[in-house]
Amino acid sequence: MIIDILSWICLLAGGALGIVGGIGIHRFPDFYSRLHAAGITDTLCAMLILLGLGLQAGWSLAAFKLALIFMFLFFTSPTASHALANAAQHSGLQPRLDSDEPEVGS
Amino acid sequence: MIDIVINVTLLAFLAITAVATLHLTNLFAIVMLFGIFSLLSAGLFVVMDAPDVAFTEAAVGAGISTVLMLATLALVKRPQKPYYAEAPRAHRPWLPLVVVVITGSALVYGTWDIPGFGAPEAPAQTHVARYYIDNALQETGVPNIVTAVLASYRGFDTLGEVVVVYTAGVAVLLLIVGGAQKRRPGPGMRGDQMRPNLILHVIAKFVIPLIILFALYVQFHGDFGPGGGFQAGVIFSAALILYALVFGLDVAEKIIPSRWLHKLAALGVVIYAGVGVVPLLLGGNYLDYTLLGSNQVAGQHLGILLVELGVGITVASVMLILFFAFAGRARK
Amino acid sequence: MFIAALLAILVTMGLALARALAGPTTYDRIAAVNIFGTKTVLLIAVLAFFSGRGDLLDIALVYALINFISVVAALKLVTRGDFHSSDSDESEAN
Secondary structure, three states, X not given: OHHHHHHHHHHHHHHHHHHHHHHHHHHOOOXXXXXXXXXXXXXXXXXXXXXXXXXXXXXXXXXXHHHHHHHHHHHHHHHHHHHHHHHHHHOOOOOOOHHHOOOOOO | OHHHHHHHHHHHHHHHHHHHHHHOOEHHHHHHHHHHHHHHHHHHHHHOOOHHHHHHHHHHHHHHHHHHHHHHHHHHOOOOOOOOOEOOOOOOOHHHHHHHHHHHHHHHHHHHHOOOOOOOOOHHHHOHHHHHHHHHHHHHOOOOHHHHHHHXXXXXXXXXXXXXXXXXXXXXXXXXXXXXXXXXXXXXXXOOOOOOOHHHHHHHHHHHHHHHHHHHHHHHHOOOOOOOHHHHHHHHHXXXXXXXXXXXXXXXXXXXXXXXXXXXXXXXXXXXXXHHHHHHHOOOOOOOHHHHOOOHHHHHHHHHHHHHHHHHHHHHHHHHHHHHHHHHHOOO | OHHHHHHXXXXXXXXXXXXXXXXXXXXXXXXXXXXXXXXXXXXXXXXXXXXXXXXXXXHHHHHHHHHHHHHHHHHHHHHHOOOOOOOHHHHHHO
16 A cells, blocks of 8 residues: 555656656757756656556566666666767857846846 | 557657658658657557567667668768758659558558457457467467467578578678778777767666677577567677777777678578478478477477577677678768 | 556657757757657556566667667767768867
């Protein structure tokens, strides 16, 4: 029963974070901030959903495989984001800074 | 209820991706959309309860196909235009559209008579499929019916598939690499790795052995779960392609020289065909695994194991041949 | 509970697809494909539990690996122009 409730919470939180990340990808103004939003979905959302599933699975081979999936995602998604940002930076894509905005009001 | 929602959503995404692929003129974006397309197809196969097919689609479509198409893009788009230049827009094709609409409607009309998905009276379920489901486990000793059908009941078809894969590799070698192999200049040239990105190097060194281990797991676990020779070969070659991408093409070619790849590709086919010849020598039919062991189940086990091994070796080698041929071609 | 997670993942996939279609720069598209791959991994994992077939987790595992490879390949094409040019001048200018 407790496990079910915890599982519910984790899955719902993970799903909500995924949607938040998805909205972020749309609303953010430039590439680097969108990369931040994408990063949330890759790590925290994945971790919560996999944790929720793992609680349902108990101690079994399925839980081990879920742990493996999470470990791979944990290592490779931030690396991909880093490599993306690195490549964008070195090819000249500039982040949009606050100093670029015209002063509002003032 | 939720099945319908998932199916409709995934199919809608598939349609959107397909239409967008037609509309966009940026070739790089189209290649990325192809990657998404095969991801969606794999998702649909999973929903339709076909894990072996989903496995192969996942490994081949999103990994190898995307890499090969990107390599082709690199070949086509250099050196004048940068890769993200727009392709010229074609003229409006009205007559082909009419033909396609008529043919498509005829096909859709033809599907109205087909029994529903998974219906027990469908012709696909009533003839041989019932025999396989009832008898595959005790006749071959292999729990995964797909592997049993692929490697044992339909062994000739799979032999043909392996030969086709090998032929594709040979054809690519003839067409792209051509006659004389140009030797690369000496070790003075640093090569073509990505900018020395320390994080990527470390993570790649950590991940690549795990991928290779996973490929071995998929190869030998194919008897019990989704998997088998084709998927394992693709995953293995994906690991080596990752190595080549991160550390440089010439470093990767030192690890697996092309001569070995050519021989390995042929070796896989020879293993498969050879496993078929042994029962001939023992007095039975070609590819009759029963004669390979002391009793029928042991013989089938050994036969399926060896045959899948041959498939895996050929597929891995041919994928690597394709990658090295495409990627190694773009030399100034 | 799985249904809610499935719907959330599908919505995120839709948003990522929209970004892949609309992204003004190529890096946006590569990032969107990366997200799409991760969400497909999660979708297959949840479907594995939803339909009760545990062996679908192997597919999710394969996807997590293959997704990385295709993003690295795309990056290599974008930074290098092809898979095979030398970067000796660039690393000196770095």
